Amino acid sequence: MNDPIRTANAFLTSFSHTFQVTYATKSVDLAPLRGVDYRGTGYTPTDLEFGVIDTAPEEALYVLQTAIGAEELKVTLNVFHEEEEPVQDLFGPYQEFGFEMLYTSPVLKVDLPAPFEVAPVDIRMVTRTEDVAFANATLAEDDGRLAESVLVSSTVRDLITVMDEQVVASTEITLAADSMGYISKMYTLPDYRRRGIAAALLNRAHEEMLGAGRSASILAPSYMARNYYQRFGYAPAVYFSVLTRNFG
Structure with a gap:
């Protein structure tokens, strides 16, 4: 409801x-x-x-x-x-x-769980300074770049996708609200789009939220991305x- x-x-x-x-x-x-x-x-x-x-x-x-x-x-x-x-x-x-x-x-918003089929993708949790440096070597300055300050946070988590020996996508989730997880950003390098990478990241984000006891996921996407998230059950x-x- x-x-x-x-x-x-x-x-x-x-x-x-x-x-x-x-x-x-x-x-x-x-x-x-x-x-x-x-x-x-x-x-x-x-x-x-x-x-x-x-x-x-x-x-x-x-x-x-x-x-x-x-x-x-x-x-x-x-x-x-x-x-x-x-x-x-x-x-x-x-x-x-x-x-x-x-x-x-x-x-x-989408209520969790909201499972869907995804491609097999190498998704990793960012836990070390080396992970941040590895990601920032390829991610864009504003859209996907990671902050080291997240490493010491218990409520903000970064996930990255590794392909061809580099980081090609990232997402950030926040667990500051009691019942809902929040996706603050989702970024994929242009050459790696339309391969199911974002969907795999989204699914993993949902799993992290569920594991932390959250019953819904929320986000405020750009105008261009709204239809994409609605394909996975998100609605205003x-x-x-x-x-x-x-x-x-």
Whole structure:
């Protein structure tokens, strides 16, 4: 049974924790807003990012304005809603306050177990510094590159696929939410796509989640990847719209 608010909270917890581990960001709790402070980490798209879950726009904006004051900051809001097309009552106040809406995306979810047939692929858990270096020798800087900080985390795990004596794909899962595992990224080198490698990684990610006691898997794929995950049983559980504004 789908519970949009529960899924939104699991996604926000997982998303924030992933960045905390991989980028050394700080978690920010401005109840009822929760988010991430990226300042000083080298992550430049925004300074602060918050999730807005089951909160009236007026309350969220009051809390945000009180906390920011006169600081010069770029702020991003992820406003969660149950329907794909949000009503104007939800976004009107944000737009009047100067926020620009960028796009709307679903959080996809599948209940576990969700078995499917996969190709025999050499998949390994990243556990050593040497594993990270081996992976980063071939993976792209932004899309698949691994962080050594994951090695000391009990809740973020990296999986890699080895083929032709090199790492050709990786995925990262987060187990920070009690009931749901989160797939933060899935990357395959272009020359190795359409060989079933991503499907094998996805299946292994599901197995890791099940082994850790999670009953569902969630992710927020790019627009181009949505249909791919839906082939494996993923379906929209909740939506979030991304809004941004420069303060100061």
